[in-house]
Amino acid sequence: MPTPLRIAYGDHPSQFGELTLPEGAPRAVVVVVHGGFWRNRHGLELGRPLAADLAAAGFAAWNIEYRRVGGDGGWPATFEDVAAAVDLLAGREDLPLEEVVAVGHSAGGHLATWLAARPGLPPDAPGAGPAVRLRGVVSQAGVLDLVDAERNGVGNGAQADLLGGGPDDVPDRYVLASPIERLPLGVPVVCVHGTDDVNVPIRQSERFVAAAGAEAELVVLPGVEHFAVIDPTTEAWAACRDGLERLLGS
Structure with a gap:
């Protein structure tokens, strides 16, 4: 397994990432964003197996950590962090920065897809004016409609914890x-979601794809639960890898 290089993008203990490089020139860069309902319970260790698998396939994997709720995160810190982590790649001549995509699981699927939305943010919004733009995203059981998720109890109030209130409080x-x-x-988004996911219902991906139209694709995994998509030994992860290949035109 390649040895990841730890790189800090800020002074906080959670402001760092791990860059895993392949042998030879990387085909593309994949930003890996872990989940955990934006809470401090889980960290980028969840993304390490995926980063290793991606590096073995010829990708540079940038597995990012960020401040989470309970660890100085929330609005706007969590968003500022993931944006800064991606922008840190700017100027690296050893990376193909015109070929940057993201893959994120659960809350990480939300953040990965939000990263793709940065060019359209108002100038004064957290994360506006990206130095590095994504070509596309694979959302693994992502939380893509925060209003619907909060009103339907996804994550037991995780969205309100992240944003400092419910949809009616901080719209x-x-x-x-x-x-x-x-x-x-x-940019395109590939939403990979299992039908047996009880943590983030497939309704989240269905609603997003229906609203996005031709910009998004839904890959339904019959009988698959929430965590299978981050296990590199599963067909669920293979579906995510296939999605990355489609985004990159391979």
Whole structure:
């Protein structure tokens, strides 16, 4: 397994990422964004097996950490962090920055898709004016409609914890933070979701794809639960890898 290179993008202990490079020149860069309902319970260790698999397939994998709820995260810190982590790649001559995509699981699927929406954000919004733009996203059971998720109890109030209130309390934050509210993104999104997911119902991906139209694709995994998509030994992860290949035109 290639040894990841730890790179800090800020002074906080959670402001860093791990860059895993392939042998030879990388085909593309894949930003890996872990989940955990934006809470401090889980970290980028969830993304390490995926980063290793991606590097073995010829990709540079940038597995990012960020401040989470309970660890100085929330609005706007979590969003500022993932944006800064991606922008740190700017100027690296060893990486093909015209070929940057993201893959994210659960809350990481939300953040990965939000990263793709950055070019369309108002100039004063967190994450506006990206130095590095994504070509596309694979959302693995992503939370893509924050209003619907909060009103239907996804994550037991995780969205309100992230944004500092519910949709009726801080509506402007939901407009800026929820991927479905940022459509059209201008880049494709592949939504991979299992029908047996009880953590993030497939309704989240269905609603996003229906709203996005031709910009998005839904890959339904019959009988698959929430965590199979981040296990490199599964067909569920293979479906995610296939999605990345489609985004890159392979």
